[in-house]
Amino acid sequence: MPRAASSSDVFNAVAEPRRRDILVYLALRERPVGDVVAWLGVAQPSVSKHLKVLRHVGLVHVRREGRQMFYRTNVEAIRPLHEWTKTFEHFWRHQLARVKERAEGNP
Secondary structure (H helix, E strand, C coil): CCCCCCCCCCCHHCCCCCHHHHHHHHHHEEHHHHHHHHHHCCHHHCCCCCCHHHCCCCCCCEEECCEEEEECHHHHHHHHHHHHHHCCCHHHHHHHHHHHHHHHHCC
């Protein structure tokens, strides 16, 4: 039975491509919201909504400095996602080996 999407679900949060882009962008260093808006080329309210979801599930840290909000990726919160995807790594390697075999003419 499929489960309902929830805004408090880390997997649901990263299912949105723009949120994944934001996480990658913020992984290098802390940045103000304006930088994220400029980099994505998306309206500020849209970026703020994405950041709110990421903050709600703990994937980003936020810091206020005066009127500016600074965000950065919470790499520790991403670790469970990484560990879960590693479960399937041997399947991917097996599939890649099969693709190589077929490319070389071996069924």
